Amino acid sequence: MTEVVVTGLGAVTCHGFGVEALWDAVRAAGARSPEPPPDPCTPGSLGKIYRAPDPSLDGTGRVAGFASAAAREALAAAGFGELPADRAVALVLGSCMGETVPQRWGECGETVNAAGLPAAVADALGLLGAVYGVATACAAGGYALVLAADLIRAGEAEVVIAGGADGYSRAALGSFNRMNALDPLRCRPFDARRAGTVLGEGAGILVLESAAHARARGATPLAALIGAGLSCDAHHVTSPEPGGEQQARALRTATEPGPPGCVIPHGTGTRLNDEIESAVLREVVDGAAAYSLKALIGHTGGASAALAACVAVRILRTGAVPPNVPLDEPDPRCPLALSERSVALPDGASVLVNASAFGGGNAAFLLAAAR
Structure with a gap:
């Protein structure tokens, strides 16, 4: 390929x-x-x-x-x-x-x-x-x-x-x-x-x-896009599918090359979306460090996954997952590894970006260091 x-x-x-x-x-x-x-x-x-x-x-x-x-x-x-x-x-x-x-x-x-x-x-x-x-x-x-x-x-x-x-x-x-x-x-x-x-x-x-x-042309690759998954649950105009089955499907397809060392979740701050996404990520990529970008820049809509990709490439280039914006009170129903300190990215590890949307559209992709 x-x-x-x-x-x-x-x-x-x-x-x-x-x-x-x-x-x-x-x-x-x-x-x-x-x-x-x-x-x-x-x-x-x-x-x-x-x-x-x-x-x-x-x-x-x-x-x-x-x-x-x-x-x-x-x-x-x-x-x-x-x-x-x-x-x-x-x-x-x-x-x-x-x-x-x-x-x-x-x-x-x-x-x-x-x-x-x-x-x-x-x-x-x-x-x-x-x-x-x-x-x-x-x-x-x-x-x-x-x-x-x-x-x-x-x-x-x-x-x-x-x-x-x-x-x-x-x-x-x-x-x-x-x-x-x-x-x-x-x-x-x-x-x-x-x-x-x-x-x-x-x-x-x-x-x-x-x-x-x-x-x-003598260009230097910054990263490689090695995996991707798309799905649609068509559950509701705005509400996510309660079981997260199609979101999990997109994530599993994207991570077929191997489990990531870091994930940038969709993480909008809405109650139900965060709970469902946390459960799905725990099921599919349990143990990966998480970086919550929207806490820093807000929900930029159609730009959000692309901005997450920019940050993912920088994480790969620096070899470290940056500190998260501190939580006032962690939600036990959202058990993600959101460290407030920088965490080393394991050698050779990839970074997963997850995105979901009104209408049930899900997109996940995996970035790794270019060979």
Whole structure:
């Protein structure tokens, strides 16, 4: 099978532009992440949001600006000073809510659909290859990376820019508020006192290519995508399948190459989701160290799994699982190994990323050191 490698990373989060800004925040997480400010567009609501800094729009929308900035960083890190003027480079971009447009009365956004977002990013980057949009809700970034790897293995593209992006949306905030799924304090997955999630903004982009293509152009692989699993339980529009059977199926498929040394769970902070995911992870990958990323950046929707992939690559490169944001009170029903101190990653160990979504979509993928 064609080996698919990661050669570039790019990120935008509430901590700023760039993977380094994200990684600096990750390493300092033991001091607790800052509380998100109240949502500026819904006075009086419980909604808070981990807002990212405004991007340079260059004629694109705000979310496309996040994705374009992260893609340019990833391409530069991969050694692409200039993209090939042909159709060898594809784009696969996931999103929950798609682009946002400014309201006449202020700077807050309103939802448009996700279909136009990938096209806007491709136009901003000057891409000529295939462009795919993935709208599998909060697992979209994970689906995008798995689809990108499939395109490379099928010979449909030599290089794929893949990941996810999401920004502020009144529709998303209002929906979570109606479901009583927003935490009034901060995003605190697996905490006994968690009361929901807190939405975040940003983008995570990775450059994927075959190992042979990377070698031929003298690029240095950062990691390899060695396993992936997709499933859908179709149990309910928003509620997860109580038994977690399909989530477990995706995880088992992704970990066929071997058990991981670390897992980055979906971990939204909603009560039922965290309990079910904890049980499934204990069943499939018991003993792996866990790193809870959303506690640091909020729930970035379709960008979340791609941003987790960026952190997973950094964990592989440094050989250590970073400290988790401290819990106020661990939940005994969520028995994950969430250390508040840095933990060494065993030699040769892989890192698993798990994502699930409204509608029952599940995406899991396994990253390892490139050979």
